[in-house]
Every structure is written in C-alpha cells, then in structure tokens.
Amino acid sequence: MKFAALGLSEKVLEGVRAAGYTEPTPIQLRAIPLVLSGKDVIGSAQTGTGKTAAFALPILSRLGHHNPVGPRVLILEPTRELAAQVETAFRDYARFLDLKITVVFGGVGYGKQNDELRAGADIVVATPGRLLDHLEQGTLKLDKVEFLVLDEADRMLDMGFLPDVRRLVEKCPRKRHSALFSATIPPQIETLIQWAMHDPETIEIGARRTPAETVKHVIYPVSDTQKTDLLLELLNRVNYDSVIIFCRTKHGADRAATLLKRANHAVAVLHSNRTQKEREQALAGFREGKYEVLVATDIAARGLDIADVSHVINYDVPQHPEDYIHRIGRTGRAENTGDAFTIMVAEDAPHVFAIERFISQKIPRVKLENFDYRYTALFEEPKAGAPAGFPGKVRGGRVHGGYHFAPGGRRR
Ligand code: AMP
Numbered sequence: 001m002k003f004a005a006l007g008l009s010e011k012v013l014e015g016v017r018a019a020g021y022t023e024p025t026p027i028q029l030r031a032i033p034l035v036l037s038g039k040d041v042i043g044s045a046q047t048g049t050g051k052t053a054a055f056a057l058p059i060l061s062r063l064g065h066h067n068p069v070g071p072r073v074l075i076l077e078p079t080r081e082l083a084a085q086v087e088t089a090f091r092d093y094a095r096f097l098d099l100k101i102t103v104v105f106g107g108v109g110y111g112k113q114n115d116e117l118r119a120g121a122d123i124v125v126a127t128p129g130r131l132l133d134h135l136e137q138g139t140l141k142l143d144k145v146e147f148l149v150l151d152e153a154d155r156m157l158d159m160g161f162l163p164d165v166r167r168l169v170e171k172c173p174r175k176r177h178s179a180l181f182s183a184t185i186p187p188q189i190e191t192l193i194q195w196a197m198h199d200p201e202t203i204e205i206g207a208r209r210t211p212a213e214t215v216k217h218v219i220y221p222v223s224d225t226q227k228t229d230l231l232l233e234l235l236n237r238v239n240y241d242s243v244i245i246f247c248r249t250k251h252g253a254d255r256a257a258t259l260l261k262r263a264n265h266a267v268a269v270l271h272s273n274r275t276q277k278e279r280e281q282a283l284a285g286f287r288e289g290k291y292e293v294l295v296a297t298d299i300a301a302r303g304l305d306i307a308d309v310s311h312v313i314n315y316d317v318p319q320h321p322e323d324y325i326h327r328i329g330r331t332g333r334a335e336n337t338g339d340a341f342t343i344m345v346a347e348d349a350p351h352v353f354a355i356e357r358f359i360s361q362k363i364p365r366v367k368l369e370n371f372d373y374r375y376t377a378l379f380e381e382p383k384a385g386a387p388a389g390f391p392g393k394v395r396g397g398r399v400h401g402g403y404h405f406a407p408g409g410r411r412r
Contacts, residue, residue, distance in 0.1 A: 006032045009061040015093040016057065025050035027205045031179075032058045040200035041179045042193060048329055049205055051151075052089045055179050059123075059147050060090070066098045068120030070144040074172065075125045076165060078155040080105040080276060081283065081304050086151065087125040099123060106130040107276040114139050128156070128164035135171060142171040150196070153182035153189050154322075159299065162188060169196050183322055217328055217340040218366045219352065221378035224345040231256070231315055232263055233371055234341060235293070241310040242286065245295045246327050248316035256315055257295045270296040298323045306330055314342040317351045321358030346378055 003016050003024055024032065027045045034041050035058035045051050059073055077083040087103035094101065102121035104113050106129050117124070117140045124131070124140070134140040148169065150156070156165055178197045182189055193200065222230045235243070245260075247253040250271040257269045268282035268291035279300070286294045286306065294306070298318065309331045318324045328340035342363070344352055356362055367373065 003057075007036050007061075008032065008057055011096040012057055012061045012093060014096045015060075016053075018095060019053075019092055021053070025054070027051050027203060028054045028057070030203045030205070031055065034201055034203070035059065035177070035179060036061060038177055040177060040197045042185075042197070042200045042202045043179065043181045043205075044183060044185065044203070045181070045205035051181055052086055053093065055149050055181075056086075056090050056093050059149075060094050060097060060099070062147075063097075063099060063122060066100055066120075066122055070141050071102075071121050071124040072144055073123040073147045073149075074142060074145045074168070075123070075149040075151060076128055076131070076156070076168065077125060078127065078152045078159055078161060079272075079299065080107060080127055081270075081279060081300065082152065083125050083127050084280075085304060090123055090125065094123075101125070104130050104134060105276075106133075110134075110139075128161045128168060131168060132164055135168075142168065143173060145172040146176055148172055148176055148178045148196075150178070150180040150182075150192075153180050153192065154184045154186060155299075157186065157188050158320075162192065165192070166195075183326070217342070218364045219342045219344050220368065221344045221365055221376060223374045223376035223378075224347070226374055227315070227343055227345060228256075228259055230343055230368065230371065231313065232259070233368060234313060234343075235260070235263075235265060237368065238311060238339070240292070242289070243293050243311040243313060244306070244309055244327075244330050245293060245313045245315050246318070247295060247297060248319065250297055252316060253295045253297055260293055260295070265293045266291045267293045267295060270294060270300040272297070272300055298327070304330075310339070312340040314340070317342055317344055317348040318355070319351060321351075321355045324355045325359070344378065346376055349378070 003013055003021065006024065006029070008016070027043060027049050031041055031043055031051075031054035035055060041055075043051055043054065063072060075083075075086060077086055083103050083105045087101055090101045099122040100116075100120060101123040102113070102116040102125070104117070104124060104126040106127060113130075113134065117134060131140070135142070150165065156162060178200070180189075180193060180197065180200070185193070220230060220234070231245070245256060247256055250273045253269055253271050257267050260267045268286050270279055270282050274282070282291070282294065283304070283306070285291045312328050312331045314324075314327060318327060324342075331340055342352075352363070373379075
C-alpha cells in the first residue's frame with residue numbers, strides 16, 4: 001500500500017515524497033484514514049514507529065490553507081525537545097503548504113513566541129506550562145482549535161502535567177477532533193480519554209511490551225564499587241558509532257559525563273537542568289557526530305528521534321519497566337541492529353525482575369572477558385525456586401560458570 005492510496009492531499013503527498021518516505025509504516029496505515037475520516041484516535045506504539053507522521057499528515061491534509069483566525073491545531077508534548085522535534089516534522093511535511101507552524105515551550109524568552117502567535121499560527125506545538133502562560137497573558141486563544149493531539153500522554157502524567165493538560169483541553173471547543181498517543185494506558189489516562197475524547201478508536205501497533213527484534217540486549221552484573229570501571233571498559237571494548245548512556249538522575253548524568261570526558265570521550269549531556277540552548281547544542285552535536293557519547297536522563301530522552309545510535313548503555317537500571325523499552329528503542333531502529341547493555345548492581349535486582357516480567361523475556365547475563373571482577377552475590381547461581389534472574393544457556397556463545405562471555409558488542 002502506498003501513501004497515495006490513503007487519501008492524503010496532493011501537497012502533503014509531495015511533502016512525504018520530499019521527506020523520502022516510500023511506504024507508510026503500520027501505524028500510519030491505520031491512523032491516517034481514521035484521522036482523515038474525522039474519528040478520534042488513541043494510538044499506542046513504540047517510539048520510532050512513525051507516529052508523528054501518522055497524525056501530522058492527515059491533519060495537514062484537512063487544514064487546507066493558512067487562516068489567521070488563530071490556531072486550528074494544538075499538539076501538546078511533555079518536553080521541549082519533543083515539541084521542537086514534532087514542530088520540525090510538521091514543517092517538513094508541510095513544506096509545500098502555506099500553513100504557519102509555531103512551537104511554544106518554557107526556558108526561553110517570550111518575544112519570538114509572542115510575535116509568532118500574534119501573526120496567526122495555524123498549528124501550535126507546545127508544552128503545557130508555557131502554553132497556559134500565553135493563555136493567561138492573552139497572547140493566544142484556543143477557541144478555533146479543530147484538532148487536538150495529546151502526545152506521550154503517560155509521560156505527561158508522570159511529569160505531573162495532567163492538571164495543566166485538563167485546563168488546556170477545557171479551553172478548546174467541545175466540537176473538535178482529538179488524538180492521544182501513549183505507550184501505556186494507566187487509569188488516570190483512561191479517565192482523561194473518557195473525559196476528553198469522543199467515541200475513540202484504538203490502534204495498537206505490535207505488542208508494546210516487546211523490545212524491537214533487531215536489538216540484542218544483555219545485562220552486565222557487577223559489584224557497585226566497579227560500576228564506573230565497567231562502564232569505561234565497555235566503552236573501550238565496544239566498537240560503537242554512537243552511544244547513549246542512560247542515568248537515573250541529573251546529578252548521576254553529570255557525574256558520568258565528567259568521568260567520561262576525563263577518559264577522553266567526546267560527550268554531550270541531556271537533562272532537564274540544562275538550559276534550552278545547552279540541550280539543543282547537545283542534541284545537534286550528537287546528531288552531527290561531534291559527540292559520540294550522549295549521557296541522558298529518561299525524561300530528557302523520551303521519544304526523541306535520535307537515529308542511528310549503535311549502542312545504548314543503561315548505566316542505571318530504569319525504575320519503570322516501560323522506560324527500559326523506550327531506552328533500548330533508541331537503538332535497533334529500522335533496519336539497523338543495535339546493542340543495549342544494562343549494568344546491574346545487587347540493589348537493582350527487583351527492578352530487573354520487574355522489567356523481565358514486563359517484557360516476558362529473560363535478559364541474558366554476561367561478563368566482560370578479562371575484566372578484574374570483584375565478587376558480588378549477583379554471580380551466584382540462583383537456587384531452585386528463586387526468582388529467575390539467570391539464563392540457562394545462551395545460544396551461540398561460550399559459557400563459563402553459568403556465564404556467557406560477551407564478544408565485545410560489535411555491531412552485527
Ligand atoms: P516517529 O515515531 O514519529 O518519531 O518517527 C521515527 C522516524 O521514522 C523519524 O525519523 C521519521 O522521519 C521516520 N519515518 C516516519 N515515517 C516514515 C516512513 N513512512 N518511512 C520512512 N521513515 C519514516
């Protein structure tokens with residue numbers, strides 16, 4: 001099935017061709033006709049599935065020409081990076097249309113945003129807090145909104161944005177089309193759906209709990225005193241093109257970055273304590289290859305379209321099982337295969353078990369050959385009936401004392 005058969009407008013099809021897309025992805029195949037027909041849509045799909053185009057293309061097709069009455073499309077995003085990324089995607093797809101697109105987020109001045117909103121934007125991509133400021137200051141009204149998109153709704157919930165989201169939804173006309181994207185649908189999101197959406201159709205692409213099949217993922221157990229040594233050694237041995245290292249906290253990310261810089265790695269850092277400018281520079285530098293290593297927290301990296309990452313290293317085990325899927329989804333995109341390594345210390349065991357339950361998969365434990373390991377209880381074979389943590393045998397590898405020695409994580 002080609003894009004041309006989906007009912008998109010000619011100008012949007014030209015934009016799609018210019019973006020270099022030939023075939024619609026599964027979520028695009030299902031969502032585009034629904035949004036075009038005016039249905040409310042709930043989409044659950046992993047990042048990297050093409051969900052932005054799944055809502056952007058049909059919305060652009062239905063908008064027609066620029067109209068200065070005020071925004072007719074409102075897209076809410078949990079982070080500034082995501083908002084900027086979605087705005088760029090819209091501009092890309094809309095390059096043969098005369099529509100005006102604006103992005104609104106905090107951490108930067110109001111001047112440019114005020115000017116663009118006053119000039120009459122057709123599409124506003126925004127984070128909730130700053131958008132509320134604009135509403136209160138009267139720079140913007142939402143009474144002409146025809147399409148409302150709540151993107152990454154579960155992340156907005158995690159970040160405490162749902163009350164702001166509700167206030168914003170209340171400012172939009174009742175008669176509108178809505179779409180909501182969320183990796184998981186916890187009860188609070190279910191309530192939001194019932195309140196904000198009209199007879200929605202749900203699209204679930206793939207099993208959302210399954211890591212991409214192209215990703216090879218393993219766990220490196222280690223004593224907590226050797227965590228940083230293991231990280232440095234992994235980076236030395238792995239033949240990576242670009243690697244994202246995930247840390248639990250902003251301070252942890254800063255510490256890891258300092259350590260890596262000292263070891264002469266070209267490192268960028270992405271977390272929410274950094275200024276907008278710093279974050280943009282970090283992302284741009286990483287995309288251009290100026291930095292080979294990006295150290296990030298979950299919130300900063302969620303959903304970001306960072307292509308071509310050869311490796312993901314979880315320096316800290318994620319606290320929420322779904323974050324594991326998001327993190328390792330940065331690699332193994334499209335046709336590339338990727339490697340995802342998780343460093344595990346004893347206190348991480350409950351989180352690792354939760355992840356394994358969530359993905360219904362055992363993640364192989366491996367050791368780095370000739371690394372001077374100190375003892376940790378994690379190296380013990382599990383007793384019969386103990387919570388399963390260790391694999392039996394790993395196919396295609398050497399097994400030493402129940403352990404598979406990793407070949408070094410080269411790209412396969
Ligand atoms: P998203 O899931 O929206 O973040 O998209 C992930 C990546 O897939 C982005 O780099 C898009 O440009 C790309 N993409 C989206 N749709 C297609 C398509 N139909 N064919 C090829 N690439 C696509």
